[in-house]
Amino acid sequence: MIAECPYCELKVDCEDKGHIDFDTGSGYPTKVVLLKCKICQKPLLGIAEMFQVDYEKWEWDAASRLWPDPEADINGTIPELVRNSLIEAKLCFKAKAYSACTVMCGRAIEGVCKHHDAGINSLATGLKKLRESGVIDERMYSWGEALRISRNLGAHATTEQINQEDAHDLLDFSIAICEHIFILNVKFDRFKQRQLGA
Ligand SMILES: [Zn+2]
Structure with a gap:
């Protein structure tokens, strides 16, 4: 799963270390996910939505970071x-x-x-x-x-x-x-x- 790593200052591929499904009312499946940056190995917390890529085919979008606080970046x-x-x-x-x-x-x-x-x-x-x-x-x-x-x-x-x-x-x-x-x-x-x- 892709997320922006504040330590690498890059969009990086992350490992999903566990997640919880979360109904935001958007109508799209959503999860809050604990991620591990595959480059620097540091932890991140993100929220991601699924989007439809094709007929009957859904994929996870890149995660938006919840922690570390993206506001301070x-x-x-x-x-x-x-x-x-x-x-x-x-x-x-x-x-x-x-x-x-x-x-x-x-x-x-x-x-x-x-x-x-x-x-x-x-x-x-x-x-x-x-x-x-x-x-x-x-x-x-x-x-x-x-x-x-x-x-x-x-x-x-x-x-x-x-x-x-x-x-x-x-x-x-x-x-x-x-x-x-x-x-x-x-x-x-x-x-x-x-x-x-x-
Ligand atoms: Zn990183």
């Missing part, structure tokens, strides 16, 4: 300074501290700016620089700007409150910006290199 290739801020932002969100969550998202993006130019001293300048140098596009720049404005509201003693929905969106934008820069850009560069080499 931030890709390991994101630089530590940025990664730690994103993890804290997630923890703040879980604790319903939405202003603090937004402030941590701002710190993550500030980390991204500093990673590209250590001399950057404000998020506004940093975002402009990332856009000018083509690291982020116009759309991502506008996500960053929205985050910067909310971050300022969250960080200062104003009566403005950041609600759950906005905090969640800002968290998603922050993670998307970081994944775009540190994972997808790098992947795409490697892909291009391979194409040139082929």
